[in-house]
Amino acid sequence: MIHLTLFLVFGAICVAGAVNLLVQRHPINSALSLIAVLASLAVEYLLLGAEFVAAVQVIVYAGAIMVLFVFTIMLLNAGEEERTRGSRVAMVIGIPSLLIGGVLLAWVLVRHSGTEAVLAGALPGSPENVAWMLFHEFLLPFEVTSVLILIAIMGAVVLAARPEATSTGPGKES
Amino acid sequence: MLSVETFILVSVIKTVIALIVLLTAVAYTVWLERKVVGHIQNRWGPTRVGPFGLLQPLADGVKFLFKEDLTPPHVYKPLYIAAPMLSLIFALTSIALIPVGNVVSVGGIRTPLEITDVNIGLLIILGITSMGVYGVALAGWSSNSKYSLLGGLRASAQMVSYEIALGLSLIGVLIMSGSFSLRQIVDAQGGTFLGFIPRWNIFQGQIFAFFIYLIAAFAETNRVPFDLPEAETELVAGYHTEYSAMKFAMFFMAEYANMITVACLASLLFLGGWHGPLFGPPLLQAILPVIWFAARIFVFLFLYIWIRGTLPRFRYDQLMAFGWKVLLPLAIANLVITGFIVALKS
Numbered sequence: 001m002i003h004l005t006l007f008l009v010f011g012a013i014c015v016a017g018a019v020n021l022l023v024q025r026h027p028i029n030s031a032l033s034l035i036a037v038l039a040s041l042a043v044e045y046l047l048l049g050a051e052f053v054a055a056v057q058v059i060v061y062a063g064a065i066m067v068l069f070v071f072t073i074m075l076l077n078a079g080e081e082e083r084t085r086g087s088r089v090a091m092v093i094g095i096p097s098l099l100i101g102g103v104l105l106a107w108v109l110v111r112h113s114g115t116e117a118v119l120a121g122a123l124p125g126s127p128e129n130v131a132w133m134l135f136h137e138f139l140l141p142f143e144v145t146s147v148l149i150l151i152a153i154m155g156a157v158v159l160a161a162r163p164e165a166t167s168t169g170p171g172k173e174s
Numbered sequence: 175m176l177s178v179e180t181f182i183l184v185s186v187i188k189t190v191i192a193l194i195v196l197l198t199a200v201a202y203t204v205w206l207e208r209k210v211v212g213h214i215q216n217r218w219g220p221t222r223v224g225p226f227g228l229l230q231p232l233a234d235g236v237k238f239l240f241k242e243d244l245t246p247p248h249v250y251k252p253l254y255i256a257a258p259m260l261s262l263i264f265a266l267t268s269i270a271l272i273p274v275g276n277v278v279s280v281g282g283i284r285t286p287l288e289i290t291d292v293n294i295g296l297l298i299i300l301g302i303t304s305m306g307v308y309g310v311a312l313a314g315w316s317s318n319s320k321y322s323l324l325g326g327l328r329a330s331a332q333m334v335s336y337e338i339a340l341g342l343s344l345i346g347v348l349i350m351s352g353s354f355s356l357r358q359i360v361d362a363q364g365g366t367f368l369g370f371i372p373r374w375n376i377f378q379g380q381i382f383a384f385f386i387y388l389i390a391a392f393a394e395t396n397r398v399p400f401d402l403p404e405a406e407t408e409l410v411a412g413y414h415t416e417y418s419a420m421k422f423a424m425f426f427m428a429e430y431a432n433m434i435t436v437a438c439l440a441s442l443l444f445l446g447g448w449h450g451p452l453f454g455p456p457l458l459q460a461i462l463p464v465i466w467f468a469a470r471i472f473v474f475l476f477l478y479i480w481i482r483g484t485l486p487r488f489r490y491d492q493l494m495a496f497g498w499k500v501l502l503p504l505a506i507a508n509l510v511i512t513g514f515i516v517a518l519k520s
Contacts, residue, residue: 028253028312028315032253032312035308039305042301051292051293051294052294052297055294055297055298055300055301056297058298058301058302058304058305059297059300059301059304059341062301062304062305063301063304063305063307063337064304064334064337067304067307067308067311067330067333067334068334070308070311070312070315070330071311071327071330071331071334073315074311074314074315074323074326074327074330075327077323126293127293127294127354
């Protein structure tokens, strides 16, 4: 009972944060709303029994990636954004896709209405379970992802390195 | 199994005790710092308020409460007010997961000496510390002053960089003990080699990890020689330049509470937590682990202060180069070697 209440409360916070992210005009407020969304998502994972994923969500997304977002906003000293009347493309494409998405969601919900709901904490989510799955069933996707991230890092280094810095090595600016 | 009412009651009592102890420890760490740094610099430190100046923290607290709470006119108010609170909240939350001793029974109720024992305690503490950056970063940004902004930027860059080395240095310990639970990590360090060397992780080959952790932790808590976010010779007071009275005190308390948390973690993970010789009557045997643990924390706090009184500050490029080019490779090397040895043993 407590689990379900908490799940609904944090779900509501999550949605409210997501709406606030769009409504706020100042980038830093939007970034903070996104942190609230990510943190309450972590609580949802925790309530579903995925404690390891919850902790990693906080450490990686709320704690590291969002710090970089905030850092960038602070560094660029981004000001308030102007409110426009909305673009025509967003209206033309947005509303139909919203409708399609809603219909799809409703279809999935109706189709699976007979099946039993997953109980909170019923799925294996301890670090041991996650590690077992990562290094047995999903070993290939895991390794491929790590190679993909390595490529992304190398791409970032290539993009960030200035042409003249390549001969003298990074960090030795004139 | 406890009933719900007893569980809530026990939890509330433990939380209150932990908070009081932590805040008192914070106050007296400030006193200790002023005293020790004073003696290092051939002065006396506080002497006027009470014997040995022992009531100085109380006087400081009263002063902070009665000082005028200035809010500069150019700040972004919501975040300016929220930032010190965030700092303090995250600093105080992590103490909930720190075990300070064995499981004790009081009046028939068995309870571990910590607010809550979770199987991913270490990860949660890392998560809370990683969120702690926001207090500092937002304070720097919302103050709308160049010194504060530079301090906040430095703090966030520094904390994100050193967090990686800090996290990697802990993985060696995790491989050795095979658990994220701080209690199990400490339990795995009981006993001795050859009858006299304690089975602490630091003596089980994690000595490099210990020093990497220690250095990264100094950087994470913005202490000398990594106190660039508040370098007073260049940035006035860094991210808390525009803060006064209780809001400033909150940053201050958060910094010292973080120091204590870091000291707790170092003792739990590398120095065997509360393990130590047990003797005497049952009551003394129940209290002794807590005393051994407190002694380790004291040693770490003294080390913090000693280093503050001794070392100069890094330059910013040195700080970043050291974190990324020295600490991070060392931490990865330690991780690989530890994993290799453990795999060979098993």
